[in-house]
Amino acid sequence: MEALATFQATLEITLPVFAMVFIGLGLKRARWIDSAFVTTASQLVFKATLPxxxxxxxxRADLEATLNPRMLGVFALATLGSFLLAWGWAWLRVPLTDRGSYIQGAFRGNCGIVGLALAAGMYxxxxxSAGGLLLGVVILTYNAFSVIALATHQEGVTTDWRQMLMQIVRNPLILAVVLAMPVALSGLGLPDWVITSGEYFASLTLPLALICVGATLSLEAIRRSGGLAAGASMMxxxxxPVLATTTAWLAGFEGRELGVMFLFFASPTAAAAFVMAKAMGGNAVLTANIIALTTLIASVTITLGVFGLQMxxxx
Structure with a gap:
């Protein structure tokens, strides 16, 4: 009975998130929303509501309880380990022209949308707040490692590191963290009407973002997924998630810190991976298949992962 109650509690956390994803898929198939809507809504989320x-x-967070430099450091090291694992496996098993896209698809998670939504639902x-701080590490590491993987395995592609650095510095999510930290540390309060207006605006973020994730899913791409896409998706x-979460646990993390880290590690491949693969001459079709497949199976793997950790x- 205890196991059943725990499993039901787990479903109450994960199902609302993935229900919104499949609602987005249904709305797109019903032609109630189109690609133009998804593009505009995604930009609104990325540039305004999510920040x-x-x-x-x-x-609003208690930074003494939330800000944990050791947690940020362990997450960054685990991300580096995940990247190197994907690289090593791809070097042994994946054709050269597909390696960059395979590596990126295997380690780059959709933490800013799916991971953050699950963390909010659970904690x-x-x-x-903890997820927002982790996103700073996510943006830096994921972008840098993705560029390295794609540039290394594509002939004739040169990497403009200065431009990439400027994109990271100007990233709205990074700016949100940078602006929020001094306000939170100073203890200065904002007027109630500003907070309330901001909450109204911010409340658009998760449902709108998850609907966009669902609307970009392609069942045809999933059907076309071959062995490479399936292999990257399983990784x-x-x-x-198993190796990274075990590493975090061995490093002494448990409770809600370990839970947030697991949800970030277990997030499906980020849609931004497709944009980067296409821009840098990678295998965009393989990347799209990995995104679709990981998003589809995430509802099962994340639910089982949370359940197992709780038990x-x-x-």
Missing amino acids: TLIFLSII GDYGL KMVTI AGLI
């Missing part, structure tokens, strides 16, 4: 959500979650304000959704008393 607002992160800013508010950090300034409330703590999940949002992203099973191998890396083991680790989160």
